[in-house]
Amino acid sequence: MGVTLDLTRAAPEAEKGPVNLAGLTREQLKAQLAQSGACDPAKARMRAAQIWRWVHNFGITDFSAMSDIAKADRQSLEACFTLTRPEVVERQISKDGSRKWLIRFAPGIEAETVFIPGVGRAGALCVSSQVGCTLNCTFCHTGTQPLVRNLTAAEIVAQVQIARDDLGEWPSPQGERQLSNIVFMGMGEPLYNLDNVASAIDVISDNEGLAISRRRITVSTSGVVPEIPRTGELTQAMLAISLHATNDALRDELVPLNKRYPIEQLLEAIKAYPGLSNARRVTFEYVMLKGVNDSPAEAKALVRLLKGIPAKINLIPFNPWPGSAYACSDWSTIEKFAEVINRAGYASPIRTPRGRDILAACGQLKSESEKTRASVLRRQSADDAA
Ligand code: SAH
Numbered sequence: 001m002g003v004t005l006d007l008t009r010a011a012p013e014a015e016k017g018p019v020n021l022a023g024l025t026r027e028q029l030k031a032q033l034a035q036s037g038a039c040d041p042a043k044a045r046m047r048a049a050q051i052w053r054w055v056h057n058f059g060i061t062d063f064s065a066m067s068d069i070a071k072a073d074r075q076s077l078e079a080c081f082t083l084t085r086p087e088v089v090e091r092q093i094s095k096d097g098s099r100k101w102l103i104r105f106a107p108g109i110e111a112e113t114v115f116i117p118g119v120g121r122a123g124a125l126c127v128s129s130q131v132g133c134t135l136n137c138t139f140c141h142t143g144t145q146p147l148v149r150n151l152t153a154a155e156i157v158a159q160v161q162i163a164r165d166d167l168g169e170w171p172s173p174q175g176e177r178q179l180s181n182i183v184f185m186g187m188g189e190p191l192y193n194l195d196n197v198a199s200a201i202d203v204i205s206d207n208e209g210l211a212i213s214r215r216r217i218t219v220s221t222s223g224v225v226p227e228i229p230r231t232g233e234l235t236q237a238m239l240a241i242s243l244h245a246t247n248d249a250l251r252d253e254l255v256p257l258n259k260r261y262p263i264e265q266l267l268e269a270i271k272a273y274p275g276l277s278n279a280r281r282v283t284f285e286y287v288m289l290k291g292v293n294d295s296p297a298e299a300k301a302l303v304r305l306l307k308g309i310p311a312k313i314n315l316i317p318f319n320p321w322p323g324s325a326y327a328c329s330d331w332s333t334i335e336k337f338a339e340v341i342n343r344a345g346y347a348s349p350i351r352t353p354r355g356r357d358i359l360a361a362c363g364q365l366k367s368e369s370e371k372t373r374a375s376v377l378r379r380q381s382a383d384d385a386a
Pocket residue numbers: 137139140141184185186187188189190220221222241242285286287316317318319320321362363364
């Protein structure tokens with residue numbers, strides 16, 4: 001059983017103009033070239049491989065820079081296609097070095113992406129999968145923004161490309177790199193946009209391109225149980241679960257999706273996640289809410305609940321946002337909670353809050369995009385078409 005998505009905004013494919021090749025999968029790229037007339041169909045495969053390398057390894061956004069393609073051929077490509085990035089409407093840098101970009105994918109369709117140095121092997125990019133969210137976790141800022149629409153695979157890939165542009169990381173570094181990990185922990189519920197998330201991961205993990213290995217890509221879910229097996233099959237990414245409570249009564253309140261898929265069902269699905277082992281653990285996220293879920297008894301309950309699952313625990317100090325009804329647990333309470341977890345053999349469980357000064361921390365993301373704006377847009381496009 002799935003949630004009914006209110007996709008008020010028309011499908012992005014319908015947006016006009018030349019086809020953008022920059023976020024397509026390899027297969028889509030080949031198909032576009034073969035169909036277009038801009039390229040001899042017999043050469044589509046080779047041309048796709050050349051363009052792929054320029055776009056995903058070198059970060060090129062202009063056909064004229066593709067020096068191994070004849071000038072006349074480049075001009076034909078330019079006439080049919082584009083490689084442009086979505087617009088960055090706002091860029092902020094935190095005191096701690098985190099960076100946040102507000103990206104406009106189309107008029108009224110905006111989402112945020114955050115780079116956090118010092119996470120994972122070098123630094124993690126937190127990408128959005130949807131504009132808004134259909135779910136309403138009570139502690140999450142994004143949850144107050146209704147779903148405007150799913151992001152396309154290309155729009156998810158574009159977030160990585162924009163971060164790479166800004167970090168100056170082209171061509172794709174072989175060894176040392178600042179952007180080493182990707183986490184789907186920005187706006188939206190990735191498992192309600194799984195096909196696009198999976199295609200984006202295919203592009204991002206391609207060895208001849210951005211080359212971020214699937215083991216360094218984490219998909220975080222609030223617990224969409226029926227999509228967990230497919231997530232493993234399609235993405236082979238690491239799994240993170242937003243747990244936040246150890247009993248159904250409290251989880252029903254914090255993560256209302258729990259009423260549909262209670263903790264027991266969720267744990268069953270997790271245990272069956274393909275490839276789980278001590279080297280590939282599932283991450284359990286647990287937001288620390290003062291007086292709500294932060295007692296030592298709950299820490300013990302958490303350890304009991306996760307027994308037998310190869311797990312990491314991430315305690316996330318609650319990040320406040322304007323109008324939020326919760327407070328972050330006191331530091332001493334978080335430390336006591338962490339101690340119980342530590343004693344049970346889980347290392348360094350507290351996630352240091354990053355980018356709070358620019359509202360870039362977990363759960364603080366929100367864009368101004370509104371469904372009403374989308375309806376205005378539809379009217380506008382109807383006017384354009386008339
Ligand atoms: N929808 C997905 C991924 C995006 S949320 C999910 O819920 O897992 C990414 C993480 O941030 C989740 O663990 C979420 O519970 C957490 N989060 C949300 N709001 C938060 C807040 N205000 N403070 C700290 N963490 C928060």
